[in-house]
Every structure is written in C-alpha cells, then in structure tokens.
Amino acid sequence: MPATLIRNVSVWDAIGDEAYPGEVLVEGNRIRAVAKGAERITAETGAETIDGAGMYLMPGMVEGHCHLSFVGPARNQDLGEIPPEEHLLRTCRNATFILNCGFTSCYSAASAKLRIDVVVRQEIEDGYLAGPRYKAAGPEITVTGGLGDERRQHMHAESFGMIADGPDEIRKSVRICCREGVDNVKFNVSGDEFVSHARAEVVSMTEEELRAGVEVAHDWGKRVACHSRAAESVKRSVRAGVDCIYHCDFADEEALDMLEAAKDRVIVGPAFGLVHNCVFEGDVVGLSKAVVERMGLPRKLEHTVATYHEMRRRGIRVVVGGDYGFTVTPMGQNARDIGHFVKFFGYSPAEALRCATAVGGDLMGLKGELGVIRQGALADLLLVNGNPLEDQSVLVGPSRFAMVMKDGRMHRDPRTRGRERGRIAAE
Numbered sequence: 259m260p261a262t263l264i265r266n267v268s269v270w271d272a273i274g275d276e277a278y279p280g281e282v283l284v285e286g287n288r289i290r291a292v293a294k295g296a297e298r299i300t301a302e303t304g305a306e307t308i309d310g311a312g313m314y315l316m317p318g319m320v321e322g323h324c325h326l327s328f329v330g331p332a333r334n335q336d337l338g339e340i341p342p343e344e345h346l347l348r349t350c351r352n353a354t355f356i357l358n359c360g361f362t363s364c365y366s367a368a369s370a371k372l373r374i375d376v377v378v379r380q381e382i383e384d385g386y387l388a389g390p391r392y393k394a395a396g397p398e399i400t401v402t403g404g405l406g407d408e409r410r411q412h413m414h415a416e417s418f419g420m421i422a423d424g425p426d427e428i429r430k431s432v433r434i435c436c437r438e439g440v441d442n443v444k445f446n447v448s449g450d451e452f453v454s455h456a457r458a459e460v461v462s463m464t465e466e467e468l469r470a471g472v473e474v475a476h477d478w479g480k481r482v483a484c485h486s487r488a489a490e491s492v493k494r495s496v497r498a499g500v501d502c503i504y505h506c507d508f509a510d511e512e513a514l515d516m517l518e519a520a521k522d523r524v525i526v527g528p529a530f531g532l533v534h535n536c537v538f539e540g541d542v543v544g545l546s547k548a549v550v551e552r553m554g555l556p557r558k559l560e561h562t563v564a565t566y567h568e569m570r571r572r573g574i575r576v577v578v579g580g581d582y583g584f585t586v587t588p589m590g591q592n593a594r595d596i597g598h599f600v601k602f603f604g605y606s607p608a609e610a611l612r613c614a615t616a617v618g619g620d621l622m623g624l625k626g627e628l629g630v631i632r633q634g635a636l637a638d639l640l641l642v643n644g645n646p647l648e649d650q651s652v653l654v655g656p657s658r659f660a661m662v663m664k665d666g667r668m669h670r671d672p673r674t675r676g677r678e679r680g681r682i683a684a685e
Contacts, residue, residue: 259666261285263301264639267310269294270647271631272317272615275608277647282315284637287666292633308672310641313660316611317629318362318638319653320618321390321592322577323504323529326352326378327370328418332543332585334452335408337370338416349374352589353382353389358656359590362638362664363628365621366395367483367504367529367579368444370418376439388669391638393442393622396420396435398485399428399471400446404462405453405485419446425470432471436478443475445484445500448491451553458487458558459508461494468498481623487558489513496520502577502621504529506569507562514565518572525621528566530598531580531587533559543586566603577621578614590655597650607647614653637666 262284269280269292281299283291293299301307329348331337340348356364369375375394381387397420400406406419422431432443447463449456456462468484475482476499483502486492492513495503502525509517517524536545536555550556569576578595581587599610619629628636641661644652652658662670 259286261290261301261305262663262666263299263305263307264310264315264641265307267313267315267641268645269631270314270316270608270611272612272629273632275606277314277645280315282631282639284639284663284666287637289631289633289635289637292631308641308661310660310672314642314645315631316640316642316646317615317619317631317635318640318662318664319360319593319614320577320622320629321356321361321364321579321582322502322525322613322618322621323367323527323579323581324356324361324364324392325367325370325581325583326356326364326392327374328583328589330583330585330588334406334417335415337418338408340370342371342374345371346374346377349378350381350387350389352583353378353387353392355589356592357388357390357662357664357669358659359592360640360642360653360656360659360662361390361592362640362662363391363618363622365393365483365502365577365579365618366442367581368395368398368418370397372396372420372435373438379441380439390664391622391628393481394440395442395444395483396438396440398444398446399431399435401463401467403456405446405448405450405456423467425467428467428471429474432474432478436475436480440480442481442483443471445471445482447484447486447495448488448505450485450487451555451558457554459489461488461491463491463494465494465498468494468500472498472500492517496524501525502527505562506565507533507558509565514568514572517569517574521572521574525575525577525617526569527577527579528562528603529579529581530562530566530602531582531591531595532584533562534580534598534602535586540586545586563602566599570603570605570609575617575620576613577618578610593650593653593655596646596653600650607650610650611646637663639663641672
C-alpha cells in the first residue's frame, strides 16, 4: 500500500476534546505522523496526497453492541425461522452497509446462529467481503425460560438463544462456541420487557451457572459479555468476572458501586437505541403508545437515563451500540447513539464521540491502537463532511462520509466520489 498524506483537515483525534487543523500521514496500515497547526509533514516520494477541503478527520467508529445477523426481525423467533443460506447473505450485506456507515470495527453482542458471525468475520479477514474489523460471537447463551428461549411446552421454536441449564451444560455450550471459532461469548443473565414470562428485572441465570461459563471462556482466552438489566444480574456479572456488561438499566447504588470499583476491568454499554426507538418511534412499526406503556418501556427509559448519568459521573467506561438490527432499530442508524449520549445522558459531544471510538477500541482489545489518531495507531479513519462536535447527526448513515479508510486501505476514496456521482448522473 502506498503512503497517503491527508492535508487541509480538522483533526479530532479522540484524545483531546477539541479538533485542530492538521495533517496525517498513513503508511501501510498505521499512522506514521500527525502534524498540528502550522506544522507540515514531509511525505516520502510516492506518497499520495488527499486534500480534505477543511472537512473533519476522525477515527473510524466502533459499534460496541453489534448484531450483524439481526436482519430486521419484528419478533425474536423470526431470527430462528430465517433459512441459514438467506441469513448468511443478509448478514454479509449488513457487514458492508455498516462499514459504509463509518463503523470500521464491530464487537458482536451475539450471532443469531452459531457460525454466521465466525464465517462473516473470516470472509472479511480474508479480503473477500467488505466489512469492519469484527469480533465474532456465538448465540446468546441462556437458560430455560430466559431471554432467547422462545419454546413452549407444546411447540418447539428457535430464536437467537443457545439454551443450557446448570453449570455443566453452560460449560459445554461455551466450549462448543469456542470450538467453532468465536472471539467472545455472551450470556443472558436477566430477562427483558420483550419476554412476557421473564421481564427485565427477573434474574434468570444463577451465579453458579454464570461463573462456570465465564471461567471456561477465560480459560479459552475469550472475552465475555452479558445481558444484565436487573440490579442483581449486574452484581452477579461483576462478581463472576464478566468483561462487558450490557444494559444495567435497573442498577441500584450497590451495583453502581461495584461497577465503579471494577471500572478498570469492566466496560458497559446501555444499548439505548432499542428502548429509545420503541418509546419515541414505536408507532412506525405498529407499537402503539398503549402497548409501549403496558410493556413498561417508558419506566425502563427513565431508569436507563438515570443510570448512565451516574455511569458518566463515576468515570465508568461506556461504549455505543443500541441493539440495531430489529425492525424498530434499522441497521444504519447505529451512530444515533452518539447524539443520545449527549441529549439523554449528559455527555459532552467529545465524551460521546470517545465512547464511539477510543473506548470501543479498548473493547476490541486494541487500547491506544484503535479508535484514536496518534503516531503508531491503526489507520482506521473517517473524513466527515460536517462537524460531529456540533452536530452528531452528520455521523448517521453513509451520506456525509467523504472517506472511509480501514486498516490503511480505502473503502471510500474522496478522490473518486465526484467522478462516481458524475457517472451516475450521466447514466
């Protein structure tokens, strides 16, 4: 790969709060040099130069709660009913689409079928499929009656859950996922409002089961994430050694104290997009106000907002990623979370952007190398036509990205955009 010098840009590096005029030199898949203000970079012979025309250069975004294989289901069981062939193809389309939307890295919060994530990750790594850096997961490991178990006594039904009861079955499920090549493992420790028999404040997985699963996953060198909405489920997850705890909506003071004490080890993620869209935009998909109220979603939203104000105050690391991929949360809206963090949780724009970049790089296992613009960091870069520090909506969808670079390679090249638009107009 030739060297690329990006000039005439406002650089937001995810380290400081403010953007600055600067230049960035990329060689191979790394950032070789960053210049600020009047400083200039002398590029080596043969380097290609890009004039950023004053646009904003920022790190590629990281989706911290990604479900690439959630391809627009209205119900949980829809994911079990999609034939695997169609499911794989639609997941591949999501992978390319989310890269178009500026997410150069994704941490999977579960695959709807055991090997879909693993196969898609490998296609991306082998260069056959345009997609983000991807940490693949297996299905959400759950228990009988927990989130992801859509069966009834008289009827079998598949969903996105891998059902296991008791420590031994949990251990076996984790080993199966590891055998099939996952990067990380996910457990459903609590229920959810979308499960009539196990609502969000029901703790469905015992601590003994969770500890057994975490121990095996860590023995295999895998990171562990979990779905924990109830306060006790958050506490069990911290005690069991979970690495990434999602939701935490109903965390009480004790749970928050435990998260704060473990903040150098644990990363959290609200997955706020789903509850936000159900409460404020549910009518688009037929969720009436009465149904939303009956499900208790406005109450959950209030608790989530209060919880994440506390998370911010206590300095707990938080990633974006809002359970996008359902009918009510279409893939491509993922960056809306950044604006939600500002509007609902009290984050400054720079803090929210760091949750989508530097903190996400930490979750991906590449702290200081991914999600930042600094010498030696990986060259995942976005050139944005708009100021994301003033208007976070410029990051939603693909239209404002003049450049998307992943691992030093152009996925969207600003030098060809005008020619491409002209060709399409001529046709």
